[in-house]
Amino acid sequence: MHIPDGFIAPQFYLPAYVVTAGAWLWATRGLKQRLNEETIPRLAVITALAYVIGMVMLPLPGGSTGHLVGIAMLAMLFGVRLAFLAYSLVLLLQALLFGAGGITALPVNALAVGLVGAAVMTLCMGLQGERNPLPFLAAGTFLAVVIPALLIALVLGIQPAIAHRDDGTPLFFPFGPEVAVPAILLPHLIIGGVEALLTLAVWRYARTRGWLA
Amino acid sequence: MAVTTLFRTFLLLVLLGYAPSCLSHGVGLKIERREAGVIWLHHTDDTPLADAQYELTAAGGNAPHQSGKSDALGRVVFIPGDVREWRLRVFSEEGHGIDTVFELAPDAVSHSHGDHAYSDFTKLILGIGILLSGFGVMMLFTKRKRR
Numbered sequence: 001m002h003i004p005d006g007f008i009a010p011q012f013y014l015p016a017y018v019v020t021a022g023a024w025l026w027a028t029r030g031l032k033q034r035l036n037e038e039t040i041p042r043l044a045v046i047t048a049l050a051y052v053i054g055m056v057m058l059p060l061p062g063g064s065t066g067h068l069v070g071i072a073m074l075a076m077l078f079g080v081r082l083a084f085l086a087y088s089l090v091l092l093l094q095a096l097l098f099g100a101g102g103i104t105a106l107p108v109n110a111l112a113v114g115l116v117g118a119a120v121m122t123l124c125m126g127l128q129g130e131r132n133p134l135p136f137l138a139a140g141t142f143l144a145v146v147i148p149a150l151l152i153a154l155v156l157g158i159q160p161a162i163a164h165r166d167d168g169t170p171l172f173f174p175f176g177p178e179v180a181v182p183a184i185l186l187p188h189l190i191i192g193g194v195e196a197l198l199t200l201a202v203w204r205y206a207r208t209r210g211w212l213a
Numbered sequence: 214m215a216v217t218t219l220f221r222t223f224l225l226l227v228l229l230g231y232a233p234s235c236l237s238h239g240v241g242l243k244i245e246r247r248e249a250g251v252i253w254l255h256h257t258d259d260t261p262l263a264d265a266q267y268e269l270t271a272a273g274g275n276a277p278h279q280s281g282k283s284d285a286l287g288r289v290v291f292i293p294g295d296v297r298e299w300r301l302r303v304f305s306e307e308g309h310g311i312d313t314v315f316e317l318a319p320d321a322v323s324h325s326h327g328d329h330a331y332s333d334f335t336k337l338i339l340g341i342g343i344l345l346s347g348f349g350v351m352m353l354f355t356k357r358k359r360r
Contacts, residue, residue, distance in 0.1 A: 032355075041348070041352070047344055052337065052341065057258060093344065102312075173308075183308075187307065
């Protein structure tokens, strides 16, 4: 779920950078109060885990490959703002070191996966109340993978309409939403399921360590 | 000469004159061996990136020199001619792809994109190191939690 460089038109990624810069500013507000000598090492380890699992390719049915995301466990342990910042850092490193996801696509990846993914997970956890948390964690993780995937598919799918030559040939990502949405969404249904298992494992570990509020 | 004979001759000449333009609607074919550039597209695990849409443009050019889909082995074959620098863009339906500029000299044997000095494993460790050291520096500026 990393959009590479050259896939998104400047008409889209430049405004996205402005929106993302605003979101980054919002996320850094009150950062000092939320970070202390206990949360920083945890955040470091879970961010590093998200970075690693994002680079490990999983074989998927149909010959394609995918990778886990890690935003749900970040949101579960640290909330939307810290998860968004940490995942933006992960995306930046993956782009700079591996070329996985582009610099021009960074704001779209960060907003869709980092912000929306974390918000979806936090919202689902907020719904649990006094009930058994496991179904909410699993559903939240699944949706935190699938909804950003859908958003990214839609962003890619509208590129032919945004930027094209006079003869209609797309200048950037060439497939419309009717192709991009199923091609991106279907593999992420499986990835969402696998990621739910990972998040539950992290939740169990975090609970035994007393990391959960 | 009768008028009908003249008319028939005229009609025949018109038809003969028209015939070549009818033939020009056919498709001609010429096959020859030429030196070509071969681009091999593959996933990071070295499986071929088959049936991926690509666009090959001479660097600095606006219109693509060649576009289409990679074959079953992930190959794109093109004849570079006098152009040395090319821009290749590859798009797969699931959002993977590449946008790169490469040079193909007339005497070049092989050019590999992504053939960097560091292996993926080294870069993975480097990334973890950057993250952990960054958070470590952050620890230095964080107040101790009151107990």
